[in-house]
Amino acid sequence: xxxxxxxxxxxxxxxxxxxxxxxxxxxxxxxxxxxxxxxxxxxxxxxxxxxxxxxxxxxxxxxxxxxxxxxxxxxxxxxxxxxxxxxxxxxxxxxxxxxxxxxxxxxxxxxxxxxxxxxxxxxxxxxxxxxxxxxxxxxxxxxxxxxxxxxxxxxxxxxxxxxxxxxxxxxxxxxxxxxxxxxxxxxxxxxxxxxxxxxxxxxxxxxxxxxxxxxxxxxxxxxxxxxxxxxxxxxxxxxxxxxxxxxxxxxxxxxxxxxxxxxxxxxxxxxxxxxxxxxxxxxxxxxxxxxxxxxxxxxxxxxxxxxxxxxxxxxxxxxxxxxxxxxxxxxxxxxxxxxxxxxxxxxxxxxxxxxxxxxxxxxxxxxxxxxxxxxxxxxxxxxxxxxxxxxxxxxxxxxxxxxxxxxxxxxxxxxxx
RNA sequence: GGAGGAGUGCCCGAGUGGUUAAAGGGGACGGACUGUAAAUCCGUUGGCUUAGCCUACGUUGGUUCGAAUCCAACCUCCUCCA
Numbered sequence: 001x002x003x004x005x006x007x008x009x010x011x012x013x014x015x016x017x018x019x020x021x022x023x024x025x026x027x028x029x030x031x032x033x034x035x036x037x038x039x040x041x042x043x044x045x046x047x048x049x050x051x052x053x054x055x056x057x058x059x060x061x062x063x064x065x066x067x068x069x070x071x072x073x074x075x076x077x078x079x080x081x082x083x084x085x086x087x088x089x090x091x092x093x094x095x096x097x098x099x100x101x102x103x104x105x106x107x108x109x110x111x112x113x114x115x116x117x118x119x120x121x122x123x124x125x126x127x128x129x130x131x132x133x134x135x136x137x138x139x140x141x142x143x144x145x146x147x148x149x150x151x152x153x154x155x156x157x158x159x160x161x162x163x164x165x166x167x168x169x170x171x172x173x174x175x176x177x178x179x180x181x182x183x184x185x186x187x188x189x190x191x192x193x194x195x196x197x198x199x200x201x202x203x204x205x206x207x208x209x210x211x212x213x214x215x216x217x218x219x220x221x222x223x224x225x226x227x228x229x230x231x232x233x234x235x236x237x238x239x240x241x242x243x244x245x246x247x248x249x250x251x252x253x254x255x256x257x258x259x260x261x262x263x264x265x266x267x268x269x270x271x272x273x274x275x276x277x278x279x280x281x282x283x284x285x286x287x288x289x290x291x292x293x294x295x296x297x298x299x300x301x302x303x304x305x306x307x308x309x310x311x312x313x314x315x316x317x318x319x320x321x322x323x324x325x326x327x328x329x330x331x332x333x334x335x336x337x338x339x340x341x342x343x344x345x346x347x348x349x350x351x352x353x354x355x356x357x358x359x360x361x362x363x364x365x366x367x368x369x370x371x372x373x374x375x376x377x378x379x380x381x382x383x384x385x386x387x388x389x390x391x392x393x394x395x396x397x398x399x400x401x402x403x404x405x406x407x408x409x410x411x412x413x414x415x416x417x
Numbered sequence: 418g419g420a421g422g423a424g425u426g427c428c429c430g431a432g433u434g435g436u437u438a439a440a441g442g443g444g445a446c447g448g449a450c451u452g453u454a455a456a457u458c459c460g461u462u463g464g465c466u467u468a469g470c471c472u473a474c475g476u477u478g479g480u481u482c483g484a485a486u487c488c489a490a491c492c493u494c495c496u497c498c499a
Contacts, residue, residue, distance in 0.1 A: 168494055232455080266454050293452040327453055370461060376447045409453060
């Protein structure tokens with residue numbers, strides 16, 4: 001399995017990125033012989049990608065690092081259709097404006113991982129709306145549709161799931177895989193792409209693209225998929241206490257992002273170091289060998305390294321320092337997330353429930369009340385027992401803030417402005 | 418177009434006239450234990466101006482003292498037939 005000779009495949013294999021490869025020896029040879037242009041598609045379904053997409057971004061990163069050329073394909077066109085693969089229900093259709101806005105917002109984080117430009121090995125970001133939007137239905141059916149067998153399409157697991165569950169699959173969604181296959185062909189024409197990567201749930205879609213390449217262009221395409229990642233206890237990657245772990249800093253702060261990785265399960269530490277950091281394998285082995293509570297030091301390195309890749313070294317170290325002060329010294333860390341409350345309001349006194357809601361620690365007064373009753377809320381580290389307690393300006397500490405905590409891990413600084 | 422079946426809270430899923438804000442499970446959150454881990458155990462899990470009130474079982478009406486439960490129409494999905 002890991003007898004790969006090319007840098008790229010060897011690296012991916014050693015670091016645990018590979019789930020399936022379409023033609024191992026053929027692809028390995030290709031990577032040794034020439035600069036390969038490969039791509040991964042991203043759905044602009046939200047204004048940011050989340051931690052679940054990080055593995056794909058890392059694959060593009062390694063592709064470039066080992067001397068090849070990555071393309072990040074934004075599914076601006078396919079996003080208008082919606083990928084039905086393994087989904088229970090039809091995805092809500094998005095408007096063009098939403099999609100365009102999302103793409104714009106997603107773009108930013110890629111530049112942290114890839115070097116864009118016009119050079120041979122420079123990364124490119126493209127939008128499949130560029131060629132999908134202008135398609136002529138009849139021509140498309142004749143040129144592309146004739147190569148697809150519905151019988152075969154129905155046999156793909158991604159589709160079968162929906163049918164077996166007796167859930168409807170609209171013709172619109174059914175076409176998604178055809179469009180995605182067509183992307184592969186189009187990218188080959190435009191950029192000489194011969195290689196596509198993706199999550200293992202994309203295997204069927206990608207294979208369709210390879211077949212279409214054969215039939216339309218008599219070209220040889222290759223595919224590689226990454227394993228579907230879950231934590232050791234089975235949770236999906238990218239979900240956390242507060243919801244999805246977004247990559248954009250305006251949705252999830254560098255500190256929160258750092259915390260997410262800091263709380264990695266023991267059993268996942270080595271795997272995550274390999275997948276999400278660029279630390280050398282030897283060092284990872286050494287770090288992962290630490291047992292018992294010493295592994296906490298390794299988790300901090302994991303958190304800092306992953307955060308540094310995304311948000312920069314400074315932001316990562318700042319997050320690490322904030323966490324250190326808060327959790328190891330029990331001190332008030334200046335850089336904790338904060339919420340601003342008008343000075344007048346605070347002087348007049350504000351109910352804890354309302355404050356919890358304002359701070360985003362509770363979704364409603366009712367939830368806030370339950371948290372108080374459950375003994376989870378503290379102000380300046382003093383437990384709050386009375387659900388009607390009032391917080392006022394005289395509780396501001398010397399630093400001019402009030403530390404509001406929910407549970408042992410969530411701390412918010414209340415600032416008077 | 419015809420015949421039959423289904424639509425419940427974040428998700429799955431019970432419930433066929435009243436003590437049902439709706440069993441059970443999952444997930445999530447909080448607590449205990451720990452190492453800011455896992456596992457385990459306990460608690461919480463519609464909203465509000467909370468001894469009360471409001472909203473909620475696809476939608477809209479109806480029957481009834483009283484409906485998630487009965488009736489009608491509509492919407493959506495599934496299966497078979499055309």
